[in-house]
Amino acid sequence: MHHGRPFSQQLFTKMLSNNPEFKTLLLLHSRDRREKSLAKELANLPGILNGLERKIAVEKESIAIATQELKGMETLNNSLETEITSIGEQVARQKNKQLEVKKNEEYQALENEIASLLTTQSEKEDEQIAVLLQIDDARETARIAEEKISLRVVDLEKQRSELLEREKELKQDLQAIAVEISASRGEVETPMLEVYDRTKKILTNPPYVAPIEDQKCSGCNLRVSNDVISSVLVEQKITQCDQCGRIVYVER
Numbered sequence: 001m002h003h004g005r006p007f008s009q010q011l012f013t014k015m016l017s018n019n020p021e022f023k024t025l026l027l028l029h030s031r032d033r034r035e036k037s038l039a040k041e042l043a044n045l046p047g048i049l050n051g052l053e054r055k056i057a058v059e060k061e062s063i064a065i066a067t068q069e070l071k072g073m074e075t076l077n078n079s080l081e082t083e084i085t086s087i088g089e090q091v092a093r094q095k096n097k098q099l100e101v102k103k104n105e106e107y108q109a110l111e112n113e114i115a116s117l118l119t120t121q122s123e124k125e126d127e128q129i130a131v132l133l134q135i136d137d138a139r140e141t142a143r144i145a146e147e148k149i150s151l152r153v154v155d156l157e158k159q160r161s162e163l164l165e166r167e168k169e170l171k172q173d174l175q176a177i178a179v180e181i182s183a184s185r186g187e188v189e190t191p192m193l194e195v196y197d198r199t200k201k202i203l204t205n206p207p208y209v210a211p212i213e214d215q216k217c218s219g220c221n222l223r224v225s226n227d228v229i230s231s232v233l234v235e236q237k238i239t240q241c242d243q244c245g246r247i248v249y250v251e252r
């Protein structure tokens with residue numbers, strides 16, 4: 001007998017929260033719950049990390065899209081520049097030919113060709129000016145977009161590194177709680193531990209142990225029978241809620 005108490009008295013206080021033996025079960029229960037919630041958080045991390053990775057990729061892609069328009073216009077500007085230069089060269093060639101021709105109609109034909117080339121060149125130059133103005137706008141737009149997106153990427157990458165840090169913490173905490181649970185299990189009396197383990201297996205979610213309040217099991221919020229109350233308070237046995245199967249006790 002513990003501390004010289006008669007057997008019946010030891011049983012009498014069994015399912016009360018202030019009973020030292022029952023307290024060992026409550027401690028084990030709280031450690032099990034903590035382990036469960038740590039494990040759940042750890043299991044959710046890869047999904048959250050994947051979501052962040054996808055967001056980062058989308059943001060980086062949108063930087064590429066913002067600069068793509070600018071690059072397209074720069075390419076257009078370059079090809080206009082080449083065309084304008086080439087027309088200038090054609091004009092110079094036709095002017096040289098003009099120096100060599102003897103007939104007036106040949107000279108006039110070249111003159112017409114030159115005039116037509118110069119008109120085209122002038123149109124291309126106007127087009128180029130418009131493109132250059134658009135390039136200035138696009139460059140500014142791309143710069144602003146890149147700045148904003150970069151800030152978002154920095155923020156997302158910060159979130160990612162915090163999550164990776166949390167992952168490390170969770171793994172350490174899980175190792176520590178496993179040690180605590182093992183110590184706790186050594187403290188709980190075997191019959192109580194057996195009922196507890198069976199209860200845990202049957203119920204998918206904690207709590208596995210719940211106080212009775214106003215004759216209601218606080219685990220399922222349903223009214224327990226008088227037999228359950230009597231089992232806890234009079235018969236002093238390990239008792240389970242007749243509705244949900246949780247181990248029930250009384251706060252004292």
Ligand SMILES: [Zn+2]
Nearest residue numbers: 217220241244
């Ligand atoms: Zn219940």
